[in-house]
Amino acid sequence: MLELQRNVIFGQFVETGSVVHRMDARVKIAATFVLIVASFLIDDFLGFAVVLPLLVAIGVVSKIPPGYVLRGSQIFLAFLAFILAFQVLFYPADVPESSYLWRWGILSVSTEGLHTAGIIALRVILLYYVTTMLMLTTSLVDLTNGLELIFGPLQRLRIPVNELVLVFVIAIKFVPIFIEEMERLARAQTARGLPFDEGGAITRARRIGRLLVPIFISGFARADTLTIAMNTRSYRGGRHRTKLRQMRASPSDWLALALVIAWILVAWKV
Amino acid sequence: MQPDGTPPVLELKGFSYTYLEGTPRASEAVRDVSFRIHHGERVGIVGATQSGKSTVVDSFAHLLRLGQGQVFYEGEDVADPGYDRGRLRREIGIVFQQPDSQIIEDVVGADVAFGPTAAGLSAAETRERVEESLNTLGLPYQDYRLRYVHAVSGGQRRRVAIAGVLAMHTPVLVLDEPMAGLDPRGRKELLELLIKLQRDRELTLIVCSASLTDASLLCDRFIVLDRGTVVMDGPVREILGEADRLAELDITLPEPVVGAREMQKLFPDFPTDLLTEGELESELLERLGVTT
Amino acid sequence: MIELDNVSFSYRRGEPDVVPALRNLDLKIESGQLVAIIGQNGSGKSTLVKLLTAVLYPTEGEIRIDGVPVDREHQWDVRRKVSVVFQDPDDQLIMNRVIDDVAFGPENLGLPRDEIAERVHSSVSMLGLEDIGSRLIEDLSSGQKQRVAIAGALAMSPLYLILDEPTSLLPVPVAMRLISTVRDLSLRENMGVLHVTHSMYEAVLFERVVVMDAGRVILDAPPAEVFRDVDKLREVGLDVPLAASLAHRLRARGIPIEGDILNTADLREALDAALKSSPSG
Numbered sequence: 001m002l003e004l005q006r007n008v009i010f011g012q013f014v015e016t017g018s019v020v021h022r023m024d025a026r027v028k029i030a031a032t033f034v035l036i037v038a039s040f041l042i043d044d045f046l047g048f049a050v051v052l053p054l055l056v057a058i059g060v061v062s063k064i065p066p067g068y069v070l071r072g073s074q075i076f077l078a079f080l081a082f083i084l085a086f087q088v089l090f091y092p093a094d095v096p097e098s099s100y101l102w103r104w105g106i107l108s109v110s111t112e113g114l115h116t117a118g119i120i121a122l123r124v125i126l127l128y129y130v131t132t133m134l135m136l137t138t139s140l141v142d143l144t145n146g147l148e149l150i151f152g153p154l155q156r157l158r159i160p161v162n163e164l165v166l167v168f169v170i171a172i173k174f175v176p177i178f179i180e181e182m183e184r185l186a187r188a189q190t191a192r193g194l195p196f197d198e199g200g201a202i203t204r205a206r207r208i209g210r211l212l213v214p215i216f217i218s219g220f221a222r223a224d225t226l227t228i229a230m231n232t233r234s235y236r237g238g239r240h241r242t243k244l245r246q247m248r249a250s251p252s253d254w255l256a257l258a259l260v261i262a263w264i265l266v267a268w269k270v
Numbered sequence: 271m272q273p274d275g276t277p278p279v280l281e282l283k284g285f286s287y288t289y290l291e292g293t294p295r296a297s298e299a300v301r302d303v304s305f306r307i308h309h310g311e312r313v314g315i316v317g318a319t320q321s322g323k324s325t326v327v328d329s330f331a332h333l334l335r336l337g338q339g340q341v342f343y344e345g346e347d348v349a350d351p352g353y354d355r356g357r358l359r360r361e362i363g364i365v366f367q368q369p370d371s372q373i374i375e376d377v378v379g380a381d382v383a384f385g386p387t388a389a390g391l392s393a394a395e396t397r398e399r400v401e402e403s404l405n406t407l408g409l410p411y412q413d414y415r416l417r418y419v420h421a422v423s424g425g426q427r428r429r430v431a432i433a434g435v436l437a438m439h440t441p442v443l444v445l446d447e448p449m450a451g452l453d454p455r456g457r458k459e460l461l462e463l464l465i466k467l468q469r470d471r472e473l474t475l476i477v478c479s480a481s482l483t484d485a486s487l488l489c490d491r492f493i494v495l496d497r498g499t500v501v502m503d504g505p506v507r508e509i510l511g512e513a514d515r516l517a518e519l520d521i522t523l524p525e526p527v528v529g530a531r532e533m534q535k536l537f538p539d540f541p542t543d544l545l546t547e548g549e550l551e552s553e554l555l556e557r558l559g560v561t562t
Numbered sequence: 563m564i565e566l567d568n569v570s571f572s573y574r575r576g577e578p579d580v581v582p583a584l585r586n587l588d589l590k591i592e593s594g595q596l597v598a599i600i601g602q603n604g605s606g607k608s609t610l611v612k613l614l615t616a617v618l619y620p621t622e623g624e625i626r627i628d629g630v631p632v633d634r635e636h637q638w639d640v641r642r643k644v645s646v647v648f649q650d651p652d653d654q655l656i657m658n659r660v661i662d663d664v665a666f667g668p669e670n671l672g673l674p675r676d677e678i679a680e681r682v683h684s685s686v687s688m689l690g691l692e693d694i695g696s697r698l699i700e701d702l703s704s705g706q707k708q709r710v711a712i713a714g715a716l717a718m719s720p721l722y723l724i725l726d727e728p729t730s731l732l733p734v735p736v737a738m739r740l741i742s743t744v745r746d747l748s749l750r751e752n753m754g755v756l757h758v759t760h761s762m763y764e765a766v767l768f769e770r771v772v773v774m775d776a777g778r779v780i781l782d783a784p785p786a787e788v789f790r791d792v793d794k795l796r797e798v799g800l801d802v803p804l805a806a807s808l809a810h811r812l813r814a815r816g817i818p819i820e821g822d823i824l825n826t827a828d829l830r831e832a833l834d835a836a837l838k839s840s841p842s843g
Contacts, residue, residue: 003335006290013658014294015698068293141662170656176700177652187333188372191364192434193388195356214370217420222653229654232615232646233667233718236638240672244665244679318733319704425603451730453602453760455799480733522734525804532826536834547804551811558837560815 004183009072010132011175013139016063020137023256024249025146031260032134038264039126048122050267054260055129062137069132080124087117135172144169145243163237170226177222178215185211277345278306279442279474280330280362285340287325299325300498309441312468312475314485314506317495318520323478324367326495327446330476331355331362360389363440367447369424369431378404378422378430379415385438396437403433407463425456436467443468444476449484457484464488481522486510486545494519506545513542526550564591564614564722564754569623571609583609585777587623593721594752596745598765598785601774602799607758610774611726614756616640628721642671645715649727651707660702660710661686661695667718685713688747705736712744722754723747730760741767762789762803766824773800786822805829 015021020028035051042048059066090106091113099111138146147165155161186196186208196207285303290296300322307313315323328334329341336349343358366372375381382403386396401411407429414422419430428448435443448464449457461484468475468488479485485492492509494502496519502509509516513527523531526544530553533540537557544550566589573581584606591597601607612618613625616637625632630639645667648654657663664685668678686695689709694702699710708728715723725744729737741757741764748755757768765771771788773781775798781788789795789806796802809823809832818839819832 003290006293012295013698016294065294071293139658139662141657141659173656173658184366184368185371187328188364188366189374190333191331191359191362191366192372192374193356193359193385193438194374195359198355210374214373218370225648225650225653226656228612228615228617229646229648230656231617232641232644233714234638234641234670235666236670241669242672242675242678243669244662244675244682246675318736423603453799454801455602517735520733520735529804529808529826529829532830533833536830536837547808547811550804551808554808554812554833555815558817558833560817 004179004186005176006071007074008076008175008179009069009136010076011135011172012072014064014068014136015139016137018061018063018137020058020062020133023137024247024253025138025142026149026247027249027253027257028134028138029143029146029150031257032130034257034260034264035130036127038267039123039130041264041268042123043119045118045122046270047267048119048126050270051126051264054263055126058133062133064133064136069136073128073132076128080121084117084121087120088113091116140169140173141245143172145245145247149247160237162241166235174219174222178219181218182208182211182215185214276309277342278308279311279344280307280476281305281342281345282326282329283340283342285326285329287322287329287334289325291335298498300495303495303498303500305493305500305503307474307476309474310472311491312489313477314482314489314492315476315478315495316480316482316485316492316521318480320497321480321495321519322498323480323495324446325498327364327444327476327478330442330444331359331364360385360438361440362442362444363435363438364444365428365432365435365446365448367450369428372431372434373419373427374434376419377415378409378417378419379411381419381430382415382433382437385434389438399437399439400433403437406436406467407433408459409433425452428452428460439471440473442474442476444478446478447480448477449479449481461487480520482510482516482527483522483524486524494521507543510545511541511543563593563626563628564589564756565624565626566590567624567626569613569620569625571613571618571621573609575621583777584613584620587777587779589772589779589782591722591754591756593628593754594748596748596755596767596769597757597772598768598770599756599758599772599774600760600762600765600800604776605774605798606777607774608726609777611646611724611756611758614722614724615644615646642718643720644722644724645718645720646724646726647708647711647715647728649730651704651711654711655699655707655714658698658700659696660691660699660713663699663710664713664717667714671718681717681719685717688716688750689713689743705732705740708732708740709743712740716747716751720753722756725755725757725759727758727760729764734761734763737761737764762801763825766803773798785824789824790822 038051042051088109091108091110095110095112100108101111102109144165148162151161190196194207196204282303282305286301288296288298303326315326317323329336332348332355338347338349341348346353348358373381374384379400382400383396386399400415404411404414409426409429419427422430448460452460465488467473475488477485477488486506489506491505492502493500494509510527513523513531516523524545526547526549527542529550530540530542530544533554541553544553566587569584569587571584573583599607613620613632616632619633627640627643630636630643632640655663656666661682664682665678668681686692689712691709691713694706699707729740744755745767747753757764759765766785766789768785771783771785772779773788780798781791781794789802792802792807792810803824805823805826805828809819809829813819818836820835821832823829823832
């Protein structure tokens with residue numbers, strides 16, 4: 001627990017200089033979007049099995065060490081397992097008597113329950129994986145510019161796209177800072193005799209809970225300073241902004257996007 | 271070992287540490303750091319930012335992943351399986367650079383009481399400790415015990431953090447950048463207080479800083495770190511004597527030393543191991559032929 | 563020119579725990595001037611910075627920057643004239659890479675791409691950051707981060723650069739290098755600088771030193787004059803540079819030290835002169 005940063009990678013950007021990093025952000029965001037849609041469309045194990053090699057390929061090409069991603073997802077996976085256990089045990093639908101594997105009062109384990117929970121798990125993991133990979137391989141500027149360009153047309157519906165994108169990007173920027181701060185607090189309080197490196201999971205979770213208030217207080221203070229800093233740098237919403245970087249999608253970027261779409265169609269239809 | 275056979279209070283043997291080890295963001299903080307600190311010593315661990323000072327401090331109370339054979343408290347390896355980390359942390363009091371991080375309770379009195387209570391002291395003893403600690407730090411018990419921690423000034427919050435550690439009566443007191451963020455008056459007051467405390471309680475005092483200004487008045491010995499390794503270790507005056515080497519390390523030199531280095535351009539043999547303005551003045555007067 | 567005309571400011575106005583932060587401040591700062599503002603915590607320095615950047619507005623009195631009044635209506639005009647660098651770079655750097663962050667301000671001004679590129683390039687090179695332009699900011703040292711923040715402010719081509727204790731988290735040698743870079747920039751670009759600091763060593767590098775205490779200006783003069791007022795400075799809890807105080811002591815011992823002594827180099831020169839003029843020394 002004193003090394004929280006090793007266990008949470010959400011919001012990190014890791015430069016490896018890979019092909020994925022160099023891809024046009026719009027193409028990456030579009031591909032992410034396609035995969036998110038896929039996670040809702042695909043509803044059988046075979047479909048997910050078809051998607052798997054694509055995900056592995058993205059991971060390999062990005063050159064981000066798989067061990068890092070796995071360890072950084074431990075907390076997320078543990079949480080997911082916890083939620084899914086509930087889903088299985090309290091599976092509400094009427095299922096034929098034959099598919100019950102175990103039953104005790106309102107608690108039960110049935111093949112249907114397991115099947116549903118399995119599909120949900122794969123969906124959530126797919127969602128998590130693609131958004132995490134997007135953040136790991138895309139710098140904040142590219143992410144901002146890409147999202148603004150993609151959602152730009154919504155501006156006509158009076159949706160403040162630029163502001164929303166920047167709020168989202170800044171939220172991402174602060175996640176690692178908060179995690180680092182949480183780690184610092186945990187260390188300092190451990191030194192004072194409130195050990196974060198001892199006790200069972202529930203005790204530790206309770207102790208982490210106590211850190212939320214100070215983290216929020218410092219978070220508000222930081223957000224306040226950042227807002228002032230942005231205003232003094234003449235940030236007044238995105239409308240009049242121009243961009244230093246020009247987005248350029250190469251033919252191979254489009255090809256990669258086409259490949260992802262084709263792959264997903266296959267996975268959906270099998 | 272000291273001549274009488276007692277082991278050092280703290281000993282680091284080839285201590286190395288890498289943050290986020292095994293990830294693409296890994297960064298080596300310290301490499302092969304070794305030193306011994308004995309009872310009652312007043313040691314400054316100094317170095318520029320990112321020289322590894324805070325990592326060394328965190329190792330003392332086993333706040334990091336530690337391999338065996340690297341950190342010893344009173345001769346015992348703190349990474350041994352079954353070693354009582356709780357006891358270690360009751361013996362080594364650490365005041366961190368940002369006092370906010372170590373404050374646990376919302377109310378001053380309750381926060382200072384946290385350590386003694388957790389250590390199992392009786393209510394009466396705890397109250398006594400809280401009163402004594404707050405008074406020692408110039409935060410009168412009656413006025414401050416019920417104040418909200420977030421409603422007092424930054425300088426006062428630092429004192430609350432120190433009081434919380436003092437209330438534990440630890441034999442070792444470690445301060446990480448104790449003067450950061452204080453204005454000149456606050457620094458002066460805290461400096462005097464720490465000198466008095468160390469003397470009265472015969473503490474082993476460890477001060478961690480990028481500045482030798484205050485550390486040179488608080489300590490007898492400096493351990494100088496540069497990019498994660500120990501580059502100098504010796505009595506304060508001996509280290510200050512090598513001012514040119516220190517200046518290369520981006521460490522803040524004490525003002526008299528800065529003055530002395532300038533005077534070396536005029537008097538090549540001018541010493542730099544000076545602690546006070548008065549010492550610099552008498553060296554100058556001597557060279558100017560004015561008898562003191 | 564920055565003009566403050568009888569400016570007062572209070573926090574929590576109209577409430578029982580009202581906190582007056584600035585009291586009847588009159589101050590004029592010429593364009594291109596290098597001004598250090600010193601004072602204890604709570605002397606009103608930070609409030610002054612917030613007023614000059616249109617983050618807060620005066621409770622009483624008026625502030626004009628280059629003729630533009632600081633009020634809600636003109637806040638964006640004011641912010642095109644002043645740029646600020648804060649204490650903690652982590653709270654003000656927005657993007658991951660040096661170049662991208664420096665570009666953030668000019669992008670907000672809606673400048674053409676060529677001009678943004680030009681401004682980013684020149685700011686980055688003026689701060690000596692060319693080699694780390696594409697590095698990730700999180701991997702930089704605190705001194706480098708603060709340089710990035712200054713480059714970002716500079717890219718706005720401000721008339722005035724306001725530095726709100728940007729050196730207080732840096733080791734002195736790093737801070738001194740940073741401040742001398744800023745001084746060079748100011749001279750080259752004719753940009754005014756207001757530097758809020760606790761460090762007397764930095765203050766002596768400026769043309770003018772404004773000393774604040776309890777929301778008022780108590781001294782306002784060139785550094786030589788300000789640091790001669792040893793007693794007054796100590797009274798409000800400020801330090802005096804060692805060289806100034808040592809010169810004071812040596813004069814008392816009859817050593818003829820001529821001129822203004824602000825730093826140890828001045829002292830050395832004065833001593834050298836004294837030694838040469840008296841053959842016995």
